Amino acid sequence: MPLKIDYSLTAKKLASKVHRLFELSAGKILSVEKHWKPARGTPVFTIRGRYTSRGWTEWTQGFQFGSALLQFDATGDERFLQIGRRRTVELMAAHVSHVGVHDHGFNNVSTYGNLWRLMREKKIPSNQRETEFYELALKISGAVQAARWTGTPDGKGYIYSFNGPHSLFVDTMRSLRSLAVAHQLGHVLMGERDQKISLLQRLLEHAELTALYNVYYGGRRDIYDVRGRTIHEAIFNVNDGSFRCPNTQQGYSPFSTWMRGLAWAQLGFAEQLEFLGFLLSTGKLRRVPDFFVEAAEATADFYLANACTDGIPMWDTGAPGLQQLGDYLTRPADPFNRFEPVDSSAAAIASQGLIRLGNFLTAQGDRKMGRRYRQAGLTVASALFTEPYLASNPSHQGLLLHSVYHRPNGWDYVAAGENVPNGESSMWGDYHARELALMILRETRGEPYLLFFDSVGQPKTRYQQAANDQRKDDREQ
Numbered sequence: 270m271p272l273k274i275d276y277s278l279t280a281k282k283l284a285s286k287v288h289r290l291f292e293l294s295a296g297k298i299l300s301v302e303k304h305w306k307p308a309r310g311t312p313v314f315t316i317r318g319r320y321t322s323r324g325w326t327e328w329t330q331g332f333q334f335g336s337a338l339l340q341f342d343a344t345g346d347e348r349f350l351q352i353g354r355r356r357t358v359e360l361m362a363a364h365v366s367h368v369g370v371h372d373h374g375f376n377n378v379s380t381y382g383n384l385w386r387l388m389r390e391k392k393i394p395s396n397q398r399e400t401e402f403y404e405l406a407l408k409i410s411g412a413v414q415a416a417r418w419t420g421t422p423d424g425k426g427y428i429y430s431f432n433g434p435h436s437l438f439v440d441t442m443r444s445l446r447s448l449a450v451a452h453q454l455g456h457v458l459m460g461e462r463d464q465k466i467s468l469l470q471r472l473l474e475h476a477e478l479t480a481l482y483n484v485y486y487g488g489r490r491d492i493y494d495v496r497g498r499t500i501h502e503a504i505f506n507v508n509d510g511s512f513r514c515p516n517t518q519q520g521y522s523p524f525s526t527w528m529r530g531l532a533w534a535q536l537g538f539a540e541q542l543e544f545l546g547f548l549l550s551t552g553k554l555r556r557v558p559d560f561f562v563e564a565a566e567a568t569a570d571f572y573l574a575n576a577c578t579d580g581i582p583m584w585d586t587g588a589p590g591l592q593q594l595g596d597y598l599t600r601p602a603d604p605f606n607r608f609e610p611v612d613s614s615a616a617a618i619a620s621q622g623l624i625r626l627g628n629f630l631t632a633q634g635d636r637k638m639g640r641r642y643r644q645a646g647l648t649v650a651s652a653l654f655t656e657p658y659l660a661s662n663p664s665h666q667g668l669l670l671h672s673v674y675h676r677p678n679g680w681d682y683v684a685a686g687e688n689v690p691n692g693e694s695s696m697w698g699d700y701h702a703r704e705l706a707l708m709i710l711r712e713t714r715g716e717p718y719l720l721f722f723d724s725v726g727q728p729k730t731r732y733q734q735a736a737n738d739q740r741k742d743d744r745e746q
Contacts, residue, residue, distance in 0.1 A: 271573070271574060271576060271577060271578055271598035271599065272572075272573045272574075272576045272577070272578060272579075272580050272645055272648065272649075273574070273578040273579070273648070274573075274645045274648050275639065275644065275647070275648045275651065276640075276644050278508065278644060278647040278648060278651060279647070280647070280712040280713050281713050282707045283647065283650060283651060283654065283709055283713075284709075284710070284713045285711050286562050286650075286651065286654035286655060286656065287297070287706045287710045287713075288710075289613050289654070289659070290654050290659060290668070290702065290703075290706045291340065291343045291344055291694060291703075291706065291710075293659065293660065293661060293663075293668065294336075294340055294396075294668050294695045294699075294703060295340060295346065296663050297660070297665075297666050297667065297668050297699070298336055298337050298340055298349060298352070299306035299348075300666050301320055301333065301666050302337070302352055302665075303460055305320065305333075307490040309322050309330075309338045310322035310327065311329050311330040311333065311696075312329065312333055312696055313329050313674065313695065313696055314663070314674050314680075314681070314682075314694065314695040314696065315666060315667045315693045315694045315695075316682040316693065317682065317684075318660075318662070318664060318665035318666060318667065318692075318693075318694075319666055320666050320667070320694075320696070323680055324367070325431060326370045326372065326431050327364070327367075327370075328370060328372040328375055328376065328396065329375070329695075329696040329697060330360065330361065330364065330376060331361065331364065331372075331375050331376030331377060331378075331379035331380045332375065332376075332697050332700035333352050333356075333695045333696055334352065334355060334356040334357055334360070334361070334379075334380050335379030335380050335383055335700055335701075336696075336699060336703055337349040337350075337352040337353035337356070338350065338353035338354075338379075338380070338383040338384060338387065339383065339700070339703040339704055339707050340703065341353065341387075342383075342387060342392060342707055342711075343706070343707050343710055345704075350387075350393060353383070353384065354384060355378065356380075357380040357381060357384060361376065361377065361380050361381065361406075362406075363576050364376040364377055364410075365377055365381070365397070365406045365409050365410045365413070366409065366413060367413065368413055368416070369419070369431060370431050371414070371417060371429070371430045371431060371440070371441045371705050372431075372436060372440075372444055373410045373411070373413065373414035373444055373447040374414070374441075374443055374444030374445060374446040374447040374448075375443070375444060375697070377406060377407065377410040377447055377480075378407070378410075378446045378447055378450060378721055379700065381403045381406040381407050381410070382403075382407060382446070382450060382721060383544070384399075384403050384550060385400065385403035385404060385407060385450075385723075386576050386721070386723070388400055388403070388718075389725045390717060395558060400605055404454050407447070407450045407451055407454060408451045408454050408456035408539075409451075410447050410451065411447045411449075411450060411451020411452065411456060412451060412456060412458040412459075412468065414428060414444060414447045414448060414455070415428065415448050415451075415458045415466065415468050415471045415472075415632050416458055417429055417504075417506065417673070418471065419434045419435070419437075419505065419510070420510055421478065421505070421510040421511075421512075422509060422510045422511060424480070425474040425477065425478060426471075426474055426475070426510075427474070427475045427478045427479070427505075428444070428445075428471070428475050430442050430445075430502070430590055431687055432502070432518070434505075434507045435504055435505050435506070435507050436502055436503075436504065436505075436516075437478060437479065437482060437483065437502065437503040437505065438498065438501065438502055438530075439479060439483040439499050439501055439530045439532045439533055439534050440501075440530065440536050441475065441479070441537075442476065442533055442537025442538060442541070443507075443533050443536055443537040443540075444477055444541065445472050445475060445476060445477055445537060445541060446544075446721045446722075448468040448469070448471060448472040448475075449468075449469075449472060449541070449544045449721070449722055450722055450723075451468050451726060452467070452468040452469045452472070452723065453722050453723060456468060456660065458471070462661040463645075469548075469554075472541070473558065476537075476538070476541060476558075476560075477558065478503075478561040479503075479558060480538070480560040480561070480563070480564040481560075481697075482500075482503040482512055482515075483499050483501075483502075483503050483534065484497070484498075484499050484534060484564045484567060484568060485497065485498045485499070485500075485567075486563070486567055490616045491515075491524070491551070493524040493525075495571070496567050496570065497531075497567035497568050497569070497571025497572075497574075498526040498531070498571050498586070499526055499530050499531045499534050499568060499571075500515040500516065500517060500520075500523055500526075500529075500530070501516065501517040501518055501519060501520050501523075501527050501530045502515070502517060502518055502523075503515060503516070504517040505518050515677055517530075518673075518677075519675050519676070519677065520585050520587075520677075521585040521587045521588050521589070521676075521677070522587050524587065525585050525586045525588070526571070526575070526585065526586040526587070526588020527584070527639075528572075528575070528576075528582040528583065528584060528585060528586065528612055528615040528619075529584070529586050529612055529614060529615040529618065529673075531571060531572060531615070531619070532572070532614075532615040532616075532618035532619035532622065532635050533618060534568045535565065535568045535569055535572060535618070535619050535622030535623065535626070536618050536619070536621055536622035536625070537622075537628070538561055538564045538565035538568065538620075538622075538626075538628040539569075539622045539623075539625040539629065540625055540721065541561060542561050542562065542565060542625075542626070542629050543555065543629060543720065544720075544721075544722050545557045545558075545561065546629065547720075547722065547724055562630075563592075565622075565626050565629075566626070566638075568622075569622065569623055569626055569642055569645075572619050572623070573645055575598070576598075576602075576616070576619075577597060577598055577600065577601055577611075578598070578599065578600055578601050578643065579601040579602055579648075579649075579650070579652040580619075580620070580648050580649030580652050580696065581601070581604075581611050581613060581616045581652055581653070581658070582602070582603035582611065582612060582615050582616060582619075583597070583602070583609050583610070583611055583612070584609065584610050584611065584612040584615070584676055585609075585619065585675045585676070586675075588609040589609075590608030590609040590689075591608070593607075593608040593609075594606060594608055594609065596602075601652075604657060604658075604670070604691045604692075605657075605664055605691055606689070607687075607688045607689065608688065608689065609689060610671070610673045610676065610681070610689045610690050610691060611671050611673075611691075612672060612673040613653060613658050613669050613670065613671045613698060614669065614672040614673070614695050614697055614698030614701065615670050616649050616652070616653055617653055617669060617698055617701040617702045617705055619646075619649065619657070619695075619702065620646045620647075620649035620650045620653065620705050621640045621646065621701065621705045621708060622646070623643065623645045623646030623649065624642070624643050624646035624647065624650075624708065624709075625646075625703075626639075626642045626643075627639045627640065627641070627642035627643025627644070627645075627646060628643060628718075630642065631643070647709075650705055650706075650709065652704075653669065653702060654702075654706065657670060657671070658670050658671060660694065661715075665694070666694070667693065667694020667695075667698075667699060668694060668698075668699040668702055668703070669695075669699050669702040670691075670693065670694060671691050671692065671693070672693060672694050672697075672698035673690060673695075674695055676690075680692065687697075696743070704719075707719060
């Protein structure tokens, strides 16, 4: 297993790194807010340290304003609450009703969802009208996302990507949070002849097809079937709904693993396990389907086996320049190598997924595997929250360096004298670094476990209790 897990790490031991991250983060959020012109579109990634816009869809704006809300949660600085709240009201409404994307869980749960959570947790003053406003946005967002549906011959289906009805993206596992929140709020999707369509049912069906077609389990589906690897895109025949082939948009090939896609699956399955576990504990779900744990563990194991020893992955396991790096998995990642880029954003996403999966398994009584995944997640976080990944230069608008957007399309900036992109940031990488850091910070403070759904006023779920138990174990160490 290439990733060298540090079993001595605790959330408390990472506290100084987390505090420094949020100290650096403040100036970067303010810089983007000051210099960005909304008419230019959404900031996506940096060129020479300045955020620029380029992409297929406007899928990163929720991360821009959601970052301000995470900063407020971490620091209590009212400036960031004002930015997040004002910009959400001004600019996010179009994302709520956006029928052309699979990104509602990214844009709307990161903004309306964080504001709703902060109000439910009483971190901001309670206001009934404001709460209702956030809840209405979340309900509509979940329903619009669920309406983007392609049926399959077995009577199930999936949320199709912006590529069209034939396309199932692995990324969408994390956008399922929009369906989850809307379902928890009591909402349904209304169809033809007033048919009431369960958002929870669509969540479960989409996750099942993702687990079946976008995740491999070593079952000889094809000669590249390695347990835990993922494909970016599963292609279906829309005439009869049958699966046709694997594909990729942002990875190197359909038969290698784009590591950020893998990370989306890791985190998506892990946090849905938490949500479904919560529904189970409150009697609102009969059972959690076995494939959730199977997919979460398989993808986590693949990540551990294919990241470098410090937990930072290369951008794709099949990238052709990797052969020039020799036995690169036996040493820490080198973002300044001349052959293939690393992807720190994949690490930030995967780290949170590992910690959540570890907490969940510990709560189920599997303390050995739970500890393994949790400590792996903390190990990755420890590497990310310092140089050369943490952007300490105040003139750089990004927070997490060495992120990659779309290597095949050549969208990432390559500096003069370099062969591959490095030293730049992405809006999703910065957001997930902050979200990961906030999750760890709240644990050190003894605050409620960070969740995208609402557990306020409910008995602690078992994985929340597991996090508390882990904090107790950390203190004893």
